[in-house]
Structure formats: C-alpha cells, structure tokens
Amino acid sequence: AQSVAQPEDQVNVAEGNPLTVKCTYSVSGNPYLFWYVQYPNRGLQFLLKYITGDNLVKGSYGFEAEFNKSQTSFHLKKPSALVSDSALYFCAVVLSSGSARQLTFGSGTQLTVLP
Amino acid sequence: NAGVTQTPKFQVLKTGQSMTLQCAQDMNHNSMYWYRQDPGMGLRLIYYSASEGTTDKGEVPNGYNVSRLNKREFSLRLESAAPSQTSVYFCASSAYWTSGGQETQYFGPGTRLLVL
Numbered sequence: 300a301q302s303v304a305q306p307e308d309q310v311n312v313a314e315g316n317p318l319t320v321k322c323t324y325s326v327s328g329n330p331y332l333f334w335y336v337q338y339p340n341r342g343l344q345f346l347l348k349y350i351t352g353d354n355l356v357k358g359s360y361g362f363e364a365e366f367n368k369s370q371t372s373f374h375l376k377k378p379s380a381l382v383s384d385s386a387l388y389f390c391a392v393v394l395s396s397g398s399a400r401q402l403t404f405g406s407g408t409q410l411t412v413l414p
Numbered sequence: 415n416a417g418v419t420q421t422p423k424f425q426v427l428k429t430g431q432s433m434t435l436q437c438a439q440d441m442n443h444n445s446m447y448w449y450r451q452d453p454g455m456g457l458r459l460i461y462y463s464a465s466e467g468t469t470d471k472g473e474v475p476n477g478y479n480v481s482r483l484n485k486r487e488f489s490l491r492l493e494s495a496a497p498s499q500t501s502v503y504f505c506a507s508s509a510y511w512t513s514g515g516q517e518t519q520y521f522g523p524g525t526r527l528l529v530l
Contacts, residue, residue: 308454331516341523342418342522350516389457401462401473
C-alpha cells in the first residue's frame, strides 16, 4: 500500500527566509508525487508534480521540490517566503503502475510566514 | 471558465436525512473524484469515475453513492446521514485516467457538511 507522511503539522518561517515543507513517501514501485496548497475556505490548488526526469521540479509561485529516491522524500522548498504563502500544504503520491490511480494524501502541513 | 463547481457550499443535516452533493466541471475532463477532508487526515477518496459511464469505490465508500450523470456532472449522495459523515467534501476532475496516473487533479471549492 502506498502512503505519504508529512512529519510536521506546523512550520513557521520569517518572511524573506527560505522555507521547507517535508514529505516522505512509501510505495512498492515508482511514484508520481504532487504538491497541493489549500488557502482558507478554498479547494486545493496544484503546485507541482514529479513524474520522471530531472529530480528538481519547479512549480507555481516560485515553489520547487526535489525528488530523492534513496531517501524516499519530496520536500517542498522556496528560497524566499512571502506572507501570502501562508496556507495548508499537502503532499500526495500515486503509484505509477496498478489499476487504481488513486491519489494518497499526507495529513497536511500548516505553513505560517511571519512578517 | 469556472473550472470545478460544487453545490451547496454549506449544509446542515439531521441524522438519517438524505442529500445529494452536486459537482460539475467545464474543462471537458474525463475523470472525476469525490474526496472527504477531515482534520489531521488529509483527503481520502470516496468514489471516482474514470470515464463517463463508470464509477468505482475509493478508500472510504461506505454510506455513500455516486452518479456520473454525464461527462460534466458527478454527484455524491448520502442516503442516511450520520454524524461521522460531518466533513468537508471536495470534488475533483482530471483530463484522463491514464496508464500512468500523471494527470493533475483540479479541485472544487468544497462543501462543508454538518450532521447533527
């Protein structure tokens, strides 16, 4: 069974500092990995995904994530945080083989960027 | 282009009542999904429809039914609501149910359901 872990429920960072939101996954095959962001009272918005190729993936709003197969991680990063980045972030995984194609989500990390 | 829309935005039900959550997408997507979001648990898949005319159970289907009315619309029905179904429900769609699962899913704004 596939699973995703976001070890930090809450991450606080000062505006202008780099931010990292952690994600680790467990699958028995090759994963497709996604990051979504949820602003208050809104649906999830797609940020970026890793399918294959370059391990460093660049996405929306200046975010990027690095796929690390040996550490089974897909951490979300941004060089300089903005107050407007404050939101709930979800990592998700799909197993690239098999019939279900179901996204499995982590429990979410609340990011707060302090002015 | 509205993307994925959901109605209602908020609903209060009494235990045992029934209701249908509506979802529509205008992106000509083939696949649609229903999730529930509970605190500290991320999103869990209730049902999905890989293409028009097909539906399948997800991780937590008990107590729910779905109908893929046409390519645009995918409804979720609670026949006899229970307090455990208090949650935020999200509909999503993606272009294809491909052989790779690569397709990005696009989410609606959600329906907040309270069952008393």
